[in-house]
Amino acid sequence: MVLSGDVLTVLGHPAALEAAYQRLRPQSGRQVARVAAALLRSPEELLDDLAPLVEIGAVRVRGTVLEVATPVELLRGVVEGQAVVAGRTQALLEGVGRAIELLAAEQRLSVTGRAGDSQPVEGELWVGGDVLARVRATLLGTTGDLAWLRPDQWRGPREDRMIELVAEVVAQGRRSRAIYPVRALHDAPEVLAARLGAGEEIRVLPELPTRLLVIGDTHAVVPEPLGLADLPLAVVQQRGLVQAMGSWFEELWGRAAVPALDAAEPRLDLRQFLLEQLAAGAHDEQIARKLGISLRTVRRRVSALMTELGADSRFQAGVEAGRRGWL
Numbered sequence: 001m002v003l004s005g006d007v008l009t010v011l012g013h014p015a016a017l018e019a020a021y022q023r024l025r026p027q028s029g030r031q032v033a034r035v036a037a038a039l040l041r042s043p044e045e046l047l048d049d050l051a052p053l054v055e056i057g058a059v060r061v062r063g064t065v066l067e068v069a070t071p072v073e074l075l076r077g078v079v080e081g082q083a084v085v086a087g088r089t090q091a092l093l094e095g096v097g098r099a100i101e102l103l104a105a106e107q108r109l110s111v112t113g114r115a116g117d118s119q120p121v122e123g124e125l126w127v128g129g130d131v132l133a134r135v136r137a138t139l140l141g142t143t144g145d146l147a148w149l150r151p152d153q154w155r156g157p158r159e160d161r162m163i164e165l166v167a168e169v170v171a172q173g174r175r176s177r178a179i180y181p182v183r184a185l186h187d188a189p190e191v192l193a194a195r196l197g198a199g200e201e202i203r204v205l206p207e208l209p210t211r212l213l214v215i216g217d218t219h220a221v222v223p224e225p226l227g228l229a230d231l232p233l234a235v236v237q238q239r240g241l242v243q244a245m246g247s248w249f250e251e252l253w254g255r256a257a258v259p260a261l262d263a264a265e266p267r268l269d270l271r272q273f274l275l276e277q278l279a280a281g282a283h284d285e286q287i288a289r290k291l292g293i294s295l296r297t298v299r300r301r302v303s304a305l306m307t308e309l310g311a312d313s314r315f316q317a318g319v320e321a322g323r324r325g326w327l
Contacts (some may be wrong), residue, residue: 008056008058008074009022009322009323011057014320017052017053017056019054020049020053021058021068023039024050024053024059024066024068026205027066027068027070028066028067028068029065029066029067030066031065031066032047032061032064032065032066033064035066047056047061050066050262055076055186057069057074058074070327076181078152090198099158101179112146115144122234122235122237122238123234123235123237123238124235124237125224125232125233125234125235126231126232126233126234126235127231127232127260128231131158131230131231131233132158132161132162132165135162135165135194135213136165137219137256138219138221138235138309139165139215140168140169140217140290142215142216142219143216144173144174144215144216144217144219145176145177145215145216146166146169146175146176146177146179146213146214146215147175147177147212147213147214147246147249147250147253148176148177148178148212148213148214149178149179149208149210149211149212149213149249149252150178150179150180150184150211151180151181151207151210151211151228152181152228153211154180154184154187154188154191154192155188159191160209163194163195163198165192165196165200166195166196166198166199166200167197170198170199170200171273174194175201176198176199176201176205177201177202177203177253178200178201178202179202179203179204179205179208179249179252179253179256180192180202180204180205180208181204181205181206181290182204182205182206182227182273182290183206183290184204185204185259189220195214201256202259202317203244203253203256203258203259204256204257204259205252205255205256205257206277206282206290207290209227210222210223210226210227210228211223211227211228212245212249214242214245214246214249216219216242216268217239217242217246218237218239218240218242219236219237220235220237220241220242220246221233221234221235221236222234222236222245225237245322257272257273257276269322271305271326272326274298274301274305275288275305275318275321275326276282277290277316278314279318284302285298288323302314305317309321309324
């Protein structure tokens with residue numbers, strides 16, 4: 001069950017805000033003026049005090065009446081907010097996909113010599129040749145930082161040369177950040193260690209929908225259509241589209257986990273990953289596929305985690321993990 005005595009703390013808010021929320025809970029449904037008098041404040045002072053709680057949705061003022069959200073309502077609001085963020089991310093990805101399709105269509109028009117009715121998207125389409133040489137020329141001909149989504153590229157024959165190229169770019173004082181799927185920690189630990197040794201910053205997510213390379217705010221390289229294909233590649237130079245893809249990467253980067261990486265054994269903080277997956281409602285079978293381990297191992301780890309937290313249910317485990325600052 002929800003621990004009503006520390007619900008805001010569980011959600012990551014400071015203890016002072018938690019104390020203010022708990023003081024106000026018994027006052028829900030009363031006139032603002034009466035609540036202010038009970039707390040030895042003027043109505044204006046009370047409304048100023050309430051601002052942080054109003055901002056997070058814990059308190060509402062409807063007319064002259066104060067309403068305080070219950071712990072269940074607060075948790076529901078958090079879940080709904082996460083759903084909205086996920087929806088915005090999906091919408092952005094779909095928009096990028098449509099933009100890339102437009103770029104490919106305009107490239108085909110320019111090749112056939114037929115005039116289009118719209119202004120072409122700035123960029124080009126790579127359909128063959130030495131892709132690594134083109135990537136190298138693009139990277140060394142620009143100055144921006146690098147942002148990668150790398151769902152499976154470590155399996156390619158060019159990976160050793162790519163690691164050398166990353167090291168060369170980082171030596172210029174540029175930043176290289178890459179997000180990998182969790183299974184890369186098991187499938188390609190030596191590649192992650194080598195990229196780390198080249199100066200790349202690495203995070204992981206359960207899954208990645210497409211390959212992507214964003215270079216500063218000037219270039220973005222993605223498969224056409226979006227996905228895992230090696231060719232053709234769309235090289236977008238339309239600044240607004242590049243910035244949109246960069247923003248999408250930043251959102252994924254903020255949600256990605258930082259694995260414990262060293263030269264010997266890259267690995268994930270499995271405890272935190274399991275908690276995040278359970279909080280997201282993932283089933284054991286889904287977690288096993290994302291981690292690349294057996295279902296029995298997942299269930300054993302989840303059971304051990306619940307025992308460590310002293311929880312009788314997975315929901316209780318999530319609440320207790322939040323209280324301890326593990327999430």
